[in-house]
Amino acid sequence: MIDQKRPNVDTKKVDTKEFDFPETLYVRDIENRVFQGIVLQCLSDIDDISLVEGNFIDKLLDRGPTENVKGITAEQDNKNQSVTLKIEINVGYGVSIPEKAEEIQAKVSDEITRLTGLHVASVHVVFKNIIHPASARRGMIQPLAPIVPVDSVAEDEYNEEF
Secondary structure, eight states: OOOOOOOOOOGGGOOGGGGOOOOOOOOOOOOHHHHHHHHHHHHHTSTTEEEOOOOHHHHHHTOOTTSSOTTEEEEEETTTTEEEEEEEEEEETTOOHHHHHHHHHHHHHHHHHHHHOOEEEEEEEEEEEEEOHHHHHTTSSOOOOOOOOGGGSOGGGOOOOO
């Protein structure tokens, strides 16, 4: 056998640059439903406004309050860690629109920043309709009448008479 000599390696002189790892990247994603839920909670504390109603399909499918909420959209900018919100609402007749917009914008901006840690780039409030005083006394906006399923109609009610 051939006797090979091993070179003397000093373990204290190892270059540590080879072992440097890149910094850990922490990613946080927030779904739009979270923003919608926060905005809904803020709006529930503000008087003389209501969210724009959902469409007929939403009523038929009995979608929950935060599932595809109509009137609240959020766009995130992950590069700048910010969010842009658009809120469409109805306002009571006689309410000062500039004051109500400022109240909504301040409350929503504060809550979004506090709960998500994101900067709120803008809160765009769109006033879509006026709630008349008579409608407000009856509970803001009246829901659509319930839809009766076809299966629940009795067979004896059918006739061919015109």
